[in-house]
Amino acid sequence: MWNWIQRFSSPKHFYGMSAMIIPWFAISALLIGVYGLYLGLFVAPTDYQQGESYRIIFVHVPAAWMSLFIYMVMATSAAIGMIWQIRLADMVAAASAPIGASFAFLALVTGSLWGKPMWGAYWVWDARLTSELILLFLYFGYMALQSAIEDQRSADKASGLLAIVGVVNIPIIHYSVEWWNTLHQGATVAKFDKPSMHIDMLIPLLLMAVAFKLFYGAVVLVRTRNEALYRDRNRRWVRELIEKL
Amino acid sequence: MNWSEFFNMGGYAFFVWTSYALTLVVIVLNIVSPMLQRKKTIARIKRAIKREAVINKSSS
Numbered sequence: 510m511w512n513w514i515q516r517f518s519s520p521k522h523f524y525g526m527s528a529m530i531i532p533w534f535a536i537s538a539l540l541i542g543v544y545g546l547y548l549g550l551f552v553a554p555t556d557y558q559q560g561e562s563y564r565i566i567f568v569h570v571p572a573a574w575m576s577l578f579i580y581m582v583m584a585t586s587a588a589i590g591m592i593w594q595i596r597l598a599d600m601v602a603a604a605s606a607p608i609g610a611s612f613a614f615l616a617l618v619t620g621s622l623w624g625k626p627m628w629g630a631y632w633v634w635d636a637r638l639t640s641e642l643i644l645l646f647l648y649f650g651y652m653a654l655q656s657a658i659e660d661q662r663s664a665d666k667a668s669g670l671l672a673i674v675g676v677v678n679i680p681i682i683h684y685s686v687e688w689w690n691t692l693h694q695g696a697t698v699a700k701f702d703k704p705s706m707h708i709d710m711l712i713p714l715l716l717m718a719v720a721f722k723l724f725y726g727a728v729v730l731v732r733t734r735n736e737a738l739y740r741d742r743n744r745r746w747v748r749e750l751i752e753k754l
Numbered sequence: 755m756n757w758s759e760f761f762n763m764g765g766y767a768f769f770v771w772t773s774y775a776l777t778l779v780v781i782v783l784n785i786v787s788p789m790l791q792r793k794k795t796i797a798r799i800k801r802a803i804k805r806e807a808v809i810n811k812s813s814s
Contacts, residue, residue: 560762
């Protein structure tokens with residue numbers, strides 16, 4: 510088992526395998542995303558309270574979900590890298606940070622563009638919004654530590670520790686709409702009850718969420734490959750590969 | 755539903771379309787930036803290989 514993990518987590522092996530997987534992630538993300546957009550913009554009915562403005566949900570909610578999901582991937586990989594010294598896990602964590610940051614940013618901006626017509630303000634210091642903003646800063650902190658520390662192992666340790674400690678923010682974001690009396694609306698999908706959302710709105714939302722996940726899959730693999738090349742730049746497999754290019 | 759009605763988004767056109775446009779920007783940047791990063795990394799390693807070759811020659 511251990512040998513198997515060691516072999517499959519070697520950057521060299523990963524580099525070869527990932528090249529075959531990336532196109533599948535990318536193509537399915539595109540197809541599902543286009544279909545989800547079509548359903549969301551043309552088929553889903555108008556909301557009886559929020560009119561057409563609610564259609565922002567089809568990009569806002571998947572982006573917000575991704576910002577949380579990618580954070581968990583990043584923190585878990587950082588922990589695996591720290592505990593079992595698997596270098597590939599540290600590479601995945603480092604590759605995830607900028608993608609997660611971009612989705613956290615997107616969730617905040619699209620939320621702000623939804624808040625203006627619905628609440629009358631682009632920004633309020635609401636618990637949900639504030640905790641999501643902290644998530645964005647956690648990503649920035651991780652990236653800053655990665656680039657500021659010269660020695661790769663120390664950089665992984667310091668930034669990984671930040672990522673792991675920052676996990677406490679994840680349940681805070683999720684439950685903020687229940688724990689505090691927020692302006693942000695409560696959960697409509699991720700709850701134990703049946704989702705309180707019309708099925709014609711729910712399906713495009715879930716399709717978009719799947720498309721975003723697949724997109725992340727493709728991008729994180731490309732970024733991890735770059736990390737592998739850079740971190741192993743003095744190793745033979747990279748040298749042989751580069752000379753062939 | 756006609757197209758102008760569709761683009762008007764019930765009067766929320768600015769908010770809805772800005773959100774979708776920003777999403778597109780974020781997705782495109784997420785595609786382009788790792789591609790550029792790859793090019794840069796490969797160029798950097800190639801330079802290092804050349805440099806080492808020069809050093810090895812002069813020392814031998």
